[in-house]
Amino acid sequence: MRDFDYIxxxxxxxxxxxxxxxNINNKFKNKTLAIVEFREEYxxxxxxxxxxxxxxxxxxxxxxxxxxxSINSKSGSxxxxxxxxxxxxxxxxxxxxxxxxxxxxxxNIEFFKNTDQLRLDNSIIFNSIPNWGNYKNKIWQHFxxxxxxxxxxxxxxxxxxxxxxxxxxxxxxxxxxxxxxxKNKALIETTWLSKMDDKSLKDYDIQLEKYxxxxxxxxxxxxxxxxxxxxxxxxxxxxxxxxxxxIGSSGGMTRLSTGYTFLNIQDHSKHISKNIEKIxxxxxxxxxxxxxxLDNIFLKVLKKHPDKMPKIFLNMFKAPPQKVIKFLSNxxxxxxxFAIILRMPxxxxxxxxx
Ligand SMILES: Cc1cc2nc3c(=O)[nH]c(=O)nc-3n(C[C@H](O)[C@H](O)[C@H](O)COP(=O)(O)OP(=O)(O)OC[C@H]3O[C@@H](n4cnc5c(N)ncnc54)[C@H](O)[C@@H]3O)c2cc1C
Numbered sequence: 001m002r003d004f005d006y007i008x009x010x011x012x013x014x015x016x017x018x019x020x021x022x023n024i025n026n027k028f029k030n031k032t033l034a035i036v037e038f039r040e041e042y043x044x045x046x047x048x049x050x051x052x053x054x055x056x057x058x059x060x061x062x063x064x065x066x067x068x069x070s071i072n073s074k075s076g077s078x079x080x081x082x083x084x085x086x087x088x089x090x091x092x093x094x095x096x097x098x099x100x101x102x103x104x105x106x107x108n109i110e111f112f113k114n115t116d117q118l119r120l121d122n123s124i125i126f127n128s129i130p131n132w133g134n135y136k137n138k139i140w141q142h143f144x145x146x147x148x149x150x151x152x153x154x155x156x157x158x159x160x161x162x163x164x165x166x167x168x169x170x171x172x173x174x175x176x177x178x179x180x181x182x183k184n185k186a187l188i189e190t191t192w193l194s195k196m197d198d199k200s201l202k203d204y205d206i207q208l209e210k211y212x213x214x215x216x217x218x219x220x221x222x223x224x225x226x227x228x229x230x231x232x233x234x235x236x237x238x239x240x241x242x243x244x245x246x247i248g249s250s251g252g253m254t255r256l257s258t259g260y261t262f263l264n265i266q267d268h269s270k271h272i273s274k275n276i277e278k279i280x281x282x283x284x285x286x287x288x289x290x291x292x293x294l295d296n297i298f299l300k301v302l303k304k305h306p307d308k309m310p311k312i313f314l315n316m317f318k319a320p321p322q323k324v325i326k327f328l329s330n331x332x333x334x335x336x337x338f339a340i341i342l343r344m345p346x347x348x349x350x351x352x353x354x
Pocket of ligand 1: 009010013014015037038039045046047048049050113114128129130228229247249250259260261263265
C-alpha cells in the first residue's frame with residue numbers, strides 16, 4: 001500500500017483545478033499527491049461558460065467571450081447590454097491539456113486509475129466523485145449541445161442567446177442556448193429543468209434538428225462536436241468524515257438556480273490552497289447560505305409553476321445587468337439581492353417560503 005499526503009478522487013474539473021492551484025503555489029515541495037481518475041483518455045467533453053466576475057487560471061483556454069446577450073420568450077426578445085463582466089467559454093480539452101502537462105512534470109504527483117494501491121486513512125482526501133443518492137424526485141438541468149459549422153456566415157458572433165423559451169415546454173421548463181463562436185460556427189443546446197424520470201424529454205436530437213432548421217432557418221450544416229450532460233440542482237447527500245473534503249459538484253459548488261459551477265470550483269480551489277495547512281480544522285466552504293435559501297425557494301416555484309418561469313427569467317434580466325450577473329454568480333451585496341428579488345412575482349415566492 002502507498003501513502004500520500006493528499007489524495008484527489010476524480011480528476012475532472014474540480015480535481016484538476018485544485019491540483020493545479022496547489023502546484024502553482026508550490027504546495028507539493030515537501031508533500032505528495034495521488035490523483036485517482038478512471039477515464040481512459042482526456043479529450044474535450046464539456047464546454048464551460050460563465051460570467052467572469054473573478055480572475056481564474058485559465059484565460060488561455062478561453063475560446064470566445066461576449067459582452068451582450070439576449071433572452072427570448074414567446075412574447076418577444078430582450079437584449080442585455082453588459083459592459084462589465086465578459087461571458088467566457090472554456091474548451092475543456094485545452095483545460096485538461098494545460099493542467100496535465102504541468103502536473104506531469106512534478107515528481108511528487110502521481111496518477112492512479114483506482115484506489116487499490118492507496119492507503120486512504122492516512123491522507124487528506126479531496127473527493128469529487130459524485131454520489132447523488134436517490135435523485136429521481138429532484139430537479140436537474142439536463143441538456144444536449146451540438147457544435148455546428150454552416151456553409152454561409154449566419155450567426156452574429158457579437159451576442160449570444162442565453163435562453164430562448166420560444167419552444168415546446170411540455171409542462172416543464174425548456175429553452176435553447178446558443179453560443180456563436182464565429183459567424184459560421186455555434187454551439188446550440190437544448191436544455192430542460194425537470195426531474196429525470198420523464199424519458200420523453202430526452203429526444204434531444206429531434207429537438208435540436210427542429211430548432212436549427214425551423215427557428216434558426218439553417219439547412220446546410222455539419223456537426224463538429226457534441227456534448228450531453230445533467231447538472232444536479234440539489235446538494236449531494238454527503239456523509240461528513242474527518243479526513244474527506246468534498247469538492248466540485250460533489251462539494252456543493254453548483255449554483256442551484258443556474259447550474260453554474262466552474263468559477264465556484266476555482267474560488268474553492270484558491271480557498272483550499274491558501275488554507276491547506278489547516279484545512280481540516282476549518283468549517284466547510286459554502287458558496288453562500290443566502291443563495292442556498294433563495295435558490296431553494298426559486299426551485300420550489302419552478303417545480304409548481306413551470307409555465308411561469310419564462311416570464312420570471314425574462315423579468316429578472318430586465319434588472320440592471322451588473323446586478324443580475326453578480327446575483328447569478330453569487331457575488332451580490334444585499335442591495336443587489338433586493339433589486340433582483342423585487343422583480344419576482346411576490347405572492348408566489350412568499351407562499352413558497354412556507
Ligand atoms: C456537459 C456539461 C457542461 C457543463 N457546462 C457548464 C458551464 O457551461 N458552466 C458551468 O459553470 N458549469 C457547467 N457544467 C457543470 C460543472 O461545471 C461540471 O459538471 C464540472 O465538470 C464539475 O466538476 P467536477 O469536478 O465536480 O465533476 P467532473 O468534472 O465530472 O469530475 C469528476 C471526475 O471523477 C471521475 N470519476 C467518477 N467516478 C469515478 C470513480 N469511481 N473512480 C475514479 N474516477 C471517477 C470522472 O471521470 C470525472 O473526471 C457542465 C456540466 C456538464 C456535464
